[in-house]
Amino acid sequence: MFTTRRDAAAATVAVTVEGRTVLVPHGASAAAALLVAGIGATRDTPVSGAPRAPYCLMGVCFDCLAEIDGVPNRQSCMVAVRPGMRIARQRGRRRAGPA
Amino acid sequence: MTAELAVVGAGPAGMAAAVLAAELGLAVTVLDEQDLPGGQIYRAVERAAPDSPLGADYLAGRDLVAAFRASGAAYLPGAAVWHIDPDGTVSFGRDGRGAALRARHILLAAGALERPVPIPGWTLPGVMTAGAAQILLKSADLVPEGRTVLAGQGPLLYLVAAQLAAAGAPPAALLDTAPAGNRRAAARLAGAALAGWRSLARGLRLLAAPGLAGIPLRRGVRGLRAVGRGRVEAVAWDGGELACDLLLLHEGVIPDTQIGRALQLAHAWDAAQWCWRPVLDEWGGTSLANVSVAGDGGGIAGAAAAVLSGRLAALAAAHRLGRIDAAERDRRAAPIRSALARERAFRPFLEALTRPPRSVLAPPQDDVIVCRCEEVTAGMIRRAARLGAQGPNQAKAFTRCGMGPCQGRLCGPVVAALMAETLGRPIAEIGAYRPRAPYKPVTVAMLAELAG
Numbered sequence: 001m002f003t004t005r006r007d008a009a010a011a012t013v014a015v016t017v018e019g020r021t022v023l024v025p026h027g028a029s030a031a032a033a034l035l036v037a038g039i040g041a042t043r044d045t046p047v048s049g050a051p052r053a054p055y056c057l058m059g060v061c062f063d064c065l066a067e068i069d070g071v072p073n074r075q076s077c078m079v080a081v082r083p084g085m086r087i088a089r090q091r092g093r094r095r096a097g098p099a
Numbered sequence: 100m101t102a103e104l105a106v107v108g109a110g111p112a113g114m115a116a117a118v119l120a121a122e123l124g125l126a127v128t129v130l131d132e133q134d135l136p137g138g139q140i141y142r143a144v145e146r147a148a149p150d151s152p153l154g155a156d157y158l159a160g161r162d163l164v165a166a167f168r169a170s171g172a173a174y175l176p177g178a179a180v181w182h183i184d185p186d187g188t189v190s191f192g193r194d195g196r197g198a199a200l201r202a203r204h205i206l207l208a209a210g211a212l213e214r215p216v217p218i219p220g221w222t223l224p225g226v227m228t229a230g231a232a233q234i235l236l237k238s239a240d241l242v243p244e245g246r247t248v249l250a251g252q253g254p255l256l257y258l259v260a261a262q263l264a265a266a267g268a269p270p271a272a273l274l275d276t277a278p279a280g281n282r283r284a285a286a287r288l289a290g291a292a293l294a295g296w297r298s299l300a301r302g303l304r305l306l307a308a309p310g311l312a313g314i315p316l317r318r319g320v321r322g323l324r325a326v327g328r329g330r331v332e333a334v335a336w337d338g339g340e341l342a343c344d345l346l347l348l349h350e351g352v353i354p355d356t357q358i359g360r361a362l363q364l365a366h367a368w369d370a371a372q373w374c375w376r377p378v379l380d381e382w383g384g385t386s387l388a389n390v391s392v393a394g395d396g397g398g399i400a401g402a403a404a405a406v407l408s409g410r411l412a413a414l415a416a417a418h419r420l421g422r423i424d425a426a427e428r429d430r431r432a433a434p435i436r437s438a439l440a441r442e443r444a445f446r447p448f449l450e451a452l453t454r455p456p457r458s459v460l461a462p463p464q465d466d467v468i469v470c471r472c473e474e475v476t477a478g479m480i481r482r483a484a485r486l487g488a489q490g491p492n493q494a495k496a497f498t499r500c501g502m503g504p505c506q507g508r509l510c511g512p513v514v515a516a517l518m519a520e521t522l523g524r525p526i527a528e529i530g531a532y533r534p535r536a537p538y539k540p541v542t543v544a545m546l547a548e549l550a551g
Contacts (some may be wrong), residue, residue: 001225001244001345005152006267008240020173027143028239036241038216038329047474051329053224056472057231058139059132059539061214062504063222063471073504075540077234078179080134 002035015085017074030076030087031057031064046093065090102128104416105189105202107180107358110138110404112207114167117410123417127172128200130191133236134176136164138210140402142234142237143472151191152265153237154454162404182364182536187389190549197545198541201381203418204389208358208409211352211395214455215253215509217462220325221348242268248334250274250323253453256349264312272288274320278456285452292448334438344493350455354396357508362390370451372399373460374512375531384407389537391415404442407435461516470507472503480514484521491515507532
């Protein structure tokens with residue numbers, strides 16, 4: 001859905017989004033990585049299972065909730081990417097205890 | 100950890116306050132959620148290229164950020180404040196750990212957030228705020244792929260359109276939803292606005308920008324809705340439709356009052372800006388003696404005014420903590436007040452020009468989602484009001500609106516407007532959600548660290 005603008009430095013930070021390697025620019029958030037990966041919906045809601053994706057990107061709306069390095073329900077717009085970060089869709093509500 | 104002055108937020112107001120307070124000898128600590136100083140307006144400006152498509156007004160923020168870096172104020176980036184006790188204890192999470200800071204005075208400089216735009220389909224993937232696209236451009240040099248449509252109104256919408264065009268990703272269209280009456284109402288206020296002519300000129304230049312960049316502009320758009328299955332595929336309005344891959348909405352900004360309302364600071368309904376704002380004295384002082392507010396979090400007035408109100412709050416804090424006497428405080432404040440009056444002079448004109456349409460404040464369709472977190476619709480809020488809920492806090496108990504992770508940040512203004520309309524009472528009487536800690540997600544481990 002988003003890509004590096006022309007004339008900008010090449011994206012160099014390698015992360016995985018839903019198991020696929022994606023290169024994102026330095027300074028990007030995990031939410032930005034989800035948008036660069038172009039996976040459409042980045043979570044489904046706990047209430048109805050409706051598809052959602054990041055909306056505000058400034059920590060207000062919580063629609064960018066994602067699983068980051070195995071930790072569910074992170075506000076992905078508030079987490080800067082690091083090389084090797086694993087980012088995955090948030091599926092519904094978090095389950096307590098072992099799956 | 101202790102500080103004489105704790106500043107929450109490293110945008111223009113927080114940075115300017117920290118610079119002056121440190122200069123006056125206060126031990127200052129600034130906590131900010133982002134990794135770099137600048138707030139949303141100057142986000143990542145230190146990393147911006149000199150030929151950035153974001154423009155000169157953005158790059159001008161580098162001076163303030165540099166002054167802040169050199170100020171000697173302690174700076175805690177990546178800090179999410181989740182509780183403030185009235186005694187001055189600021190609890191926050193940082194790098195996955197819990198910590199607390201005890202401060203003699205607290206300045207809230209939390210800034211603004213974009214007003215919710217509850218139209219049909221606004222929860223679809225591919226519908227975002229205009230500010231979100233700007234954040235991607237500022238922080239990571241990212242631009243939208245495919246067809247982008249911007250819809251709404253206000254200076255930021257036009258600014259983002261121009262910036263996307265400059266960045267090589269011109270929007271397919273800009274749909275302006277400002278009601279026709281706005282221009283007439285604004286024209287009556289134009290005389291007073293001339294006192295702030297610099298800001299006025301900047302605003303008018305923005306409004307002309309899409310035409311210059313060749314972006315198709317449609318005015319008087321009504322009945323806006325996002326259409327698609329599983330993601331946005333088109334934007335429709337009364338009398339038209341456009342295919343799009345990304346719809347960016349914007350209907351102005353409102354103060355972020357979450358922390359202040361949790362602290363139960365006195366707030367007042369601002370009918371001109373259609374939002375709640377804290378009740379402040381001429382120094383940014385609140386109903387708590389040890390808490391002040393500066394910048395857009397105290398009422399929308401823009402970045403230049405935020406810098407000035409931050410400086411006034413710093414002077415007041417330095418006086419309260421015994422660093423300067425009242426005479427010096429007042430002497431230093433005089434030129435700041437004059438500049439602030441000039442900055443604010445054009446706000447009534449801009450507010451009248453960009454007043455949101457009624458349908459954005461209280462969506463007429465019963466099936467529009469109002470609370471995105473709990474998926475509560477406008478119809479459910481109206482029904483709760485008819486069943487006897489008297490305000491947002493009761494509607495929350497009736498419907499779960501505002502009970503999700505965003506804690507009512509987005510639905511609050513809409514729920515209040517819908518209840519006011521249904522009950523036939525002014526919003527000022529209807530009230531607002533009472534937010535509670537934690538303001539931001541906190542793990543059990545962080546709490547345990549505080550105890551240990």
